[in-house]
Amino acid sequence: MSTSGIRVAALGDIPVGDGIAIDKSITGTTDDIALLRDDDGTVYALNNTCPHEIASLARGHYRLHRLVSQRLIGERCCRGA
Template sequence: MSKGNGIRVAALGDIPPGEGIAISKVITGTSDDIALLRDTDDSVHALDDTCTHETASLSEGWVEDGYVECPLHSSKFCLKTGEVQGLPATRNACPHRVEVLDGEVWLFPGESP
């Protein structure tokens, strides 16, 4: 089932607050897997999963107060915009639009949030 260009990729309960999960590029049709990241306020955001500094998965990072911190070298990215908020990364991560409807997480790959 799809909603416009959206893909139902998870239930909200599949993503623990403060954590993330990766959605395969096979499902999303994107060049990278996409990290679904649930902030501590229960909002859900999506960024390309691979850190722009070195090959590490942002879905395995720490999510808190509007940011995700890469588990490898602690680069920080804004959940809403993908903007770098902490070195060593210098390139922004690509954000994707997400909607949570009735506890279901819908991803709109390639659409800006």
């Protein structure tokens, strides 16, 4: 099986518990891509726009497989896949 892709960041570019946004002009997608690194080191790639609010998911914090947006307060979060 062959897979292809593009390198957009090194693992060290993504802080543990945080994320970075990759511009859609680099990825060729319709939305920027949020690369999120969980506290256990797992990395997720998601559309960067939060479905609940018009906010960047890459600007949130990712802990224990839960993404918590800086704009959202309380229990509201986006669950990781």
